[in-house]
Amino acid sequence: MRSVFLLGVFIVIVCAGASTPFVFGMGYIWVDLFSPSKVSYSILTEIPIALVMAAGCIGTYLVMDRKSPPKFNIITFLLILFALWITFTTFRAALPGHAWIKWDFAFKAVTFSIFLPYLFRTRVQLEAMLLAIVVSLSGTFMTFGVKTLMTGGGYSMNLGLLSGNSGLAEGSTLAMVVACSIPFQIYLMRHSLIFPKHWIVKLGFLGFQACSLLTILGTHARTGLISLGVLAMVYWWLAANKIRNALIVLVAAAAALSVADDSWLDRMSTVTEYNTETSALGRIVVWKWTWDYVQDNPLGGGFGVYRLSRYTQTIINEDGEEELYEVAGKAFHSAYFEVLGEHGYLGLALYLLIILLAVLSLRKTKKKTRDVPELTWARDLSTAVMTAILVHMAGSSFIGVAFQPFIYYYVAIAISLDQYVRRVYEPQKAGRGSRKSQLKNSRKAV
Structure with a gap:
């Protein structure tokens, strides 16, 4: 059933991408992060899906979508x-x-x-790129987060969809990348044009964020703790009400520590x-x-x-x-x-x-966009990407x-x-x- 579903997703992307090149770009990101050929039991394992997506991106762009190309820059x-x-x-x-x-x-x-x-050149296309990143990761962090809630997680435990010890199947990498995705999830929750402004949509993104935090903690990876710490520090620094946000962080940290098991505490204690x-x-x-x-x-x-x-x-x-x-x-x-x-x-x-x-x-x-209300979304997106980069730089150390x-x-x-x-x-x-x-x-x- 999983293989049939993933094949359906692949077919939809190819059909939509045939007339909309950036959809092929979303598909390439999906292949890169979700790794459907590794998750699928059959069918897609025999198809060079990465090659199809890459060829689709380049081919459709050259044929039908060369307007307003980005200028060459440093x-x-x-x-x-x-x-x-x-x-x-x-x-x-x-x-x-x-x-x-x-x-x-x-x-x-x-x-x-x-x-x-x-x-990806317009606001909607940039949002689609963020969605491709977050949704592709969600296949792993939603599964991992729920299993962490049930089992408490553990170091080197493959609780996601991928197996092995490389890429997103490796706990430290997964924890860092998921921490980097949280600013994008918050941005999409606040500024999405693709999704309507509805409490169900907001609840869905809050669920993503909750599972992201559970995944980071559930990996028992010290890199995850460092990434999460940097993320919290950045949001505290950017906050208008720093005292309130500091209290929120302290309460959240206390809540996490209260439910953390001994193995998590023992591993975190070895950081120094x-x-x-x-x-x-x-x-x-x-x-x-x-x-x-x-x-x-x-x-x-x-x-x-x-x-x-x-x-x-x-x-x-x-x-x-x-x-x-x-x-x-x-x-x-x-x-x-x-x-x-x-x-x-x-x-x-x-x-x-x-x-x-x-x-x-x-x-x-x-x-540049600080005093332009119509570009508030661009200002907030630049903040989200900067935050993701800072978290990545800390974790990738x-x-x-x-x-x-x-x-x-x-x-x-x-x-x-x-x-x-x-x-x-x-x-x-x-x-x-x-x-x-x-x-x-x-x-x-x-």
């Missing part, structure tokens, strides 16, 4: 440069067999983010015990190895170079005695050390610069997700939003009724 240029650079480092990779496997999906993640602003907890210590050890490696290899070692890592560190065992702890072939467990080790100083500089410029673009958009698609979606939204506001917002000019023009363009561009 972020797009850096994304192209970054894609070329990771290709160059792959050609000279220390482990080419492993490198080209990862290059395949990493290159797609970077380059497709360049194309997304061509598909880096010299006794082997998982945290392993991260520090491989980070040291990475730093030493790039001193001799400033261009990086290509994808998968962490497999060469060898390092020893002193650890305090359960008896309080010192012993040597050896790490061999441990993954980077940090997006920043991942890029540094695989693509060197230039790769890391490009990666960070892309994110920085996206944030600056969003801040500029927020400032401890997991290797530099080439997962999430951050590139946020960058693409930043580009699209900037281009939209540039297109519909006209600065006041001498002798012209700019206010009237703003209203006219804003309505036309929806």
Whole structure:
């Protein structure tokens, strides 16, 4: 039954996308995040659905939807440069067999983010992109959240639809990505044009947010706790009534702690015990190895170079005695050390610069739309995307997700939003009724 339902969704997307290219873009995001070929038991497992969606995006755009394309900008240029650079480092990779496997999906993640602003250009289209992200994730966090409520969750437990230990099947990654999606859920609840203003719609989004929080806690991932903490801090900082919001956060935290089981509390308590907890210590050890490696290899070692890592560190065992702890072939467990080790100083500089410029673009958009009531939604969307980026940057400090698609979606939204506001917002000019023009363009561009 699941396979038939997912096949039906696939057919609907293909049929709708044939006349509306951005629907194919939504379909690509669905394939990227929901992974229907892994969730389905049959049928879709035999269809190259990612290829179909990508070909549909490009083909239908070229044939029928090339009006008002985004202008070439510095972020797009850096994304192209970054894609070329990771290709160059792959050609000279220390482990080419492993490198080209990862290059395949990493290159797609970077380059497709360049194309997304061509598909999502209006307010409704941007909202559709957010819905594609949230709904695709909901298949996992709704299932995970409900099961957490029933069982209490647990570390390394696959309570979602996906199995394995990579992507959204990995607890730390899932917790961080779901935390990043909460600002989008709140934005959609407040500003959706696709859904009517109705209490049932609001209740549905509140249910999404509740299951998101349950999923983050249910993974027992310390990355999730850090991501949630950063999210709470950002919302507190942005709040007009900081005292009230601080009290809400404290009450929510107390409620969560009151129902948390001992295993969750025990795992969270190891956050600062880096010299006794082997998982945290392993991260520090491989980070040291990475730093030493790039001193001799400033261009990086290509994808998968962490497999060469060898390092020893002193650890305090359960008896309080010192012993040597050896790490061999441990993954980077940090997006920043991942890029540094695989693509060197230039790769890391490009990666960070892309994110920085996206944030600056969003801040500029927020400032530009602050006093334009018709663009309140754009101001709030820029805040939501900035929040998601900040949460991602904090969480990805401890997991290797530099080439997962999430951050590139946020960058693409930043580009699209900037281009939209540039297109519909006209600065006041001498002798012209700019206010009237703003209203006219804003309505036309929806």
